[in-house]
Amino acid sequence: MCIRIFAGLFLLVQCAFAVAEVTKVTVVIDHAPPYSYTENVEQPSGLILDILRPITQELGVEIKTVSCPFSRCIHMLEQGEADVMGGLIRTPTREQQLTFLTPAYMALHSSFRFYSLRAAELTVRDYEDLYGKRIAVMRGAAHFSRFDKDAKLMKVPVTSEQVAVEMLLKHRVDLFIGVEDTADHAMSVLQQPTEQLAKQPYHFEDSIFGHIAFSDGFAKTELAKKITARYREMANEGELTELVAPYALPPVPTYSL
Missing domain, CATH: 3.40.190.10 (Periplasmic binding protein-like II)
Structure with a gap:
């Protein structure tokens, strides 16, 4: 029982x-x-x-x-x-x-794009041009394999794309990387001064x-x-x-x- x-x-x-x-x-x-x-x-x-x-x-x-x-x-x-x-x-x-x-x-068919200040007169035509540049990257984010695994690049972790743009405007970084479609949309929604930014020629196209x-x-x-x-x-x-x-x-x- x-x-x-x-x-x-x-x-x-x-x-x-x-x-x-x-x-x-x-x-x-x-x-x-x-x-x-x-x-x-x-x-x-x-x-x-x-x-x-x-x-x-x-x-x-x-x-x-x-x-x-x-x-x-x-x-x-x-x-x-x-x-x-x-x-x-x-x-x-x-x-x-x-x-x-x-x-x-x-599901985006877009590019990982590098942004700089237009006034900086900076040009990134190929991957090798990234070396020696301070690049803002969102902490913990995934990009394309070569970039993520490259320990020789000067990557500066940030908490958001908004912070990346702010650091770029303050000359604390030279570039920031983002998914082109989403970054462009986010900057327009946040009313950030996109006219001050330039998209670099080098980019990595991918299905994201x-x-x-x-x-x-x-x-x-x-x-x-x-x-x-x-x-x-x-x-x-x-x-x-x-x-x-x-x-x-x-x-x-x-x-x-």
């Missing part, structure tokens, strides 16, 4: 943990206008929340948002201190610690994909599996394309196995 009671209590405890597991998802968000806003606002906002809210509402799950610099957000996700982050480029290194959702909701990523621990939960399934349904039904359209992003491809 005692064994049966104990077994029943054990099952109740298990059920309680199961319920607790699916009541909240922690989303880390960095300040990256126009795709996300965390500074000078009452509540964080942006595309990743536009996508997740209808899913979590259907599932009866609460979203907890944590605002952080990009590199800190990545660290929290990798350490399992957060569950979800958006807008991440998929790399072999990141795949060792994170789980990426497909299809990507940001921004994904939702889960921490490995969260990816193993039933909640993550349900979010993944609903997310892919939204891609196939055109709902994701409707959500990304106001951000001037191209249609999201359908999901296929």
Whole structure:
């Protein structure tokens, strides 16, 4: 009789943990206008929340948002201190610690472009011209492989593209690197003095994909599996394309196995 009671209590405890597991998802968000806003606002906002809210509402799950610099957000996700982050480029290194959702909701055929002050009369015609220049890079961001692995370049970590532009205007760096489409859009939204900036001739064209990523621990939960399934349904039904359209992003491809 005692064994049966104990077994029943054990099952109740298990059920309680199961319920607790699916009541909240922690989303880390960095300040990256126009795709996300965390500074000078009452509540964080942006595309990743536009996508997740209808899913979590259907599932009866609460979203907890944590605002952080990009590199800190990545660290929290990798350490399992957060569950979800958006807008991440998929790399072999990141795949060792994170789980990426497909299809990507940001799909750009753009360039990694280097920006300088127009008045600096600086010219970068090929990759080798980058040497000896102070280059602002967003801390923790992924670019193209040669650039990311090159330890001989003078890279100056910054917390956002906005800070990179400000450092450029103050002559604290010579260049900053950004995805051309998103950087141009962000600078126009932030009303930064783009007329003072020049795009350098050298650039690296690439297909650039921004994904939702889960921490490995969260990816193993039933909640993550349900979010993944609903997310892919939204891609196939055109709902994701409707959500990304106001951000001037191209249609999201359908999901296929």
